[in-house]
Amino acid sequence: SQTIHQWPATLVQPVGSPLSLECTVEGTSNPNLYWYRQAAGRGLQLLFYSVGIGQISSEVPQNLSASRPQDRQFILSSKKLLLSDSGFYLCAWSVYPIGEQYFGPGTRLTVT
């Protein structure tokens, strides 16, 4: 069966510090991968998605970036965090781009 892992679960970082969130998927090959951000009490905002290694599409211009160094690994990064980067970050995967998505447990990021 397929599983998706995200770490860390929670993170408190000062403004201006770097960020690296990791997501890995097990039990499937060539998944479509997604990074979302969820503000408190709100819906999900798509940040990045990837249909293959090295293929990243950005949805929202900001100081975040994503990389996919391996087939089942998706990394969200920032060189310098802003207060507005605080939120709940969710990684997801799907078999088909328009099909159901399967979400990881999320990372709660607080920028202080």
Added chain:
Amino acid sequence: SQQGEEDPQALSIQEGENATMNCSYKTSINNLQWYRQNSGRGLVHLILIRSNEREKHSGRLRVTLDTSKKSSSLLITASRAADTASYFCATVLYNTDKLIFGTGTRLQVFP
């Protein structure tokens, strides 16, 4: 940009009652999906309904889709306290491959 909007924003019911949540969207879709999110957790996919389908069932869940009104509803029958969660609709816009989420309905089921 927000494509789907759920109504109501919050819903409180007693165990055993039915819960109905509605979702409206703005543009043509390929499919519409419903997800559930327990507090502080990831989302769980519940059901997908294609644009050429009108109704779908899964256990105690019933989803309808009216493309002429650009709306969908999720019915949870015989609700349980464990159904307490936020429910989101998400649409795949026609000719795209992105899932756009609504703002969600917070459901509270009291025992």
